Amino acid sequence: MKFAVMGGTGRIGSQVVKKLKAAGHEVVPHSLSTGVDIITGQGLQEAVAGVDVVVNLTNSPTFDDTSPAFFQTSMDNLLVACRKAGVGHVVILSIVGIEQVPDLDYYRAKILQENILKTGSIPYSIVRATQFMEFMDSVLAMTTDGDTVRLPSTPIQPIAAQDVSDAVAEVAAGTPLNGVLNVAGPDVFPLDELGRMTLNARPDGRTVVTDDTAGMFAVVRGDVLTAKGDARIAPTHYTDWLA
Helix, strand or coil: CEEEEECCCCHHHHHHHHHHHHCCCEEEEECHHHCCCCCCCCCHHHHHCCCCEEEECCCCCCCCCCHHHHHHHHHHHHHHHHHHHCCCEEEEEEECCHHHCCCCHHHHHHHHHHHHHHCCCCCEEEEEECCEHHHHHHHHHHCEECCEEEECCCEECCECHHHHHHHHHHHHCCCCCCCEEEEECCCCEEHHHHHHHHHHHCCCCCEEEECCCCCHHHHCCCCCCCCCCCCEECCCCHHHHHC
16 A cells, blocks of 8 residues: 655654555655645645555644644645545544543644544544653653652553554554554553652652642543553553663
8 A cells, every 4th residue: 555654754653654664565754854744735735646545643843722723724734635635544643541631732632633533534543542651751851840850640551652653553554443542551650650760760860759730740630541441552561661
């Protein structure tokens, strides 16, 4: 099959491109650096011409109340281009549990993206992943004050980006789900414990203090960001990833 991967030069996109190519498919990565702008539409129609499957891994440059506008415009532009080109399957990557965290602007924006895809006329698949292991350094940085990192005890089920890309590539090459596949790491940790594990493995002088009012995850109630039911459990453990 022929694939167009929007955001195909990013963390997940570049890995998805490699995996699909290794499976024998024709795959073209697209991004601003390749001349495709999903917001203005520049190069978009040409990018999806003759394509069987479009994987959209583009992301808002902000995580505040401007992020819904990004997903509204990008999805509107993408779906119009895909309909004109006769694309048969559109895939996006989203986040486990976002509908249960209404206080985060970015999570509301991702729900908007999902809903635009669901209500469109093109067969689709949504892969929802838990929090990436690779984001832990950023999480620590957000609540660092001097040598102290303040983190809530929010339950987190971290997944490796490699495992996420495996799931996205597999879904993209398959029959459209017209639904959601949830994927998650194998272990659940309180976020503060996860921070301590990270700094114990890579000490830099900082220590973690439990503070259930600190950072963006403070607004998360209970274990809503962990996988439930028939979620696919990925193989990579956080301790192995750290090592």
